[in-house]
Amino acid sequence: QVPLVESGGGLVQAGGSLRLSCAASERTFRTYAMGWFRQVPGKEREFVAAIGSGSSATFYGDSVKGRFTISIDNDLMTMYLQMNDLEPEDTAVYYCAADMFARIRDTDSGRRLWGQGTQVTVSS
Numbered sequence: 001q002v003p004l005v006e007s008g009g010g011l012v013q014a015g016g017s018l019r020l021s022c023a024a025s026e027r028t029f030r031t032y033a034m035g036w037f038r039q040v041p042g043k044e045r046e047f048v049a050a051i052g053s054g055s056s057a058t059f060y061g062d063s064v065k066g067r068f069t070i071s072i073d074n075d076l077m078t079m080y081l082q083m084n085d086l087e088p089e090d091t092a093v094y095y096c097a098a099d100m101f102a103r104i105r106d107t108d109s110g111r112r113l114w115g116q117g118t119q120v121t122v123s124s
Contacts, residue, residue: 003028004096009118012086016122020081022096022115029053029077032113033101036070036081038092038120048094049081050104059105063089086122093117 008020022034035050049070050059058070069082079096096115103109 003113004098004115006094006096006115006118009094009120011121011123014086014088014122014124016086017082017084018086018120019083020094020096020118020120022079022081024077024079024098026077028098028113029072029074032098033104034072034079035059035097035099035104036079037095037097037107038090039095039117040092045095045107046092047105047107051079052101083120086120088122088124090120091122092120094120 003025005023006020008018010018012018033050033052036048037045038048039045047061048064049068051070051072055072060068067085072079095117098113099109099111
């Protein structure tokens with residue numbers, strides 16, 4: 001069973017919006033905090049946003065504050081990343097992640113679960 005399944009990437013013009021989804025198993029959803037990271041070829045993976053189990057807390061990277069919103073649907077066991085006012089600099093492969101709450105904002109950990117990644121391309 002694939003632990004995390006992402007969807008929703010694509011091509012959008014600058015100023016537009018996209019919503020990414022990440023579906024997880026019930027065990028993963030109930031046990032771990034979840035987050036989004038992104039990576040551009042040749043650069044380190046960058047923290048985007050994270051949310052605690054039960055939406056107890058949310059965190060955002062400085063470059064996306066005020067434009068992106070992370071949320072979860074407990075009934076569907078799905079995490080979302082609503083991305084508004086997209087900029088060409090947001091172009092990257094976006095990865096869904098699950099981990100312990102204390103580590104979810106770290107670039108990686110020994111227990112991290114990763115999705116397969118979804119491409120987001122913002123044209124100028």
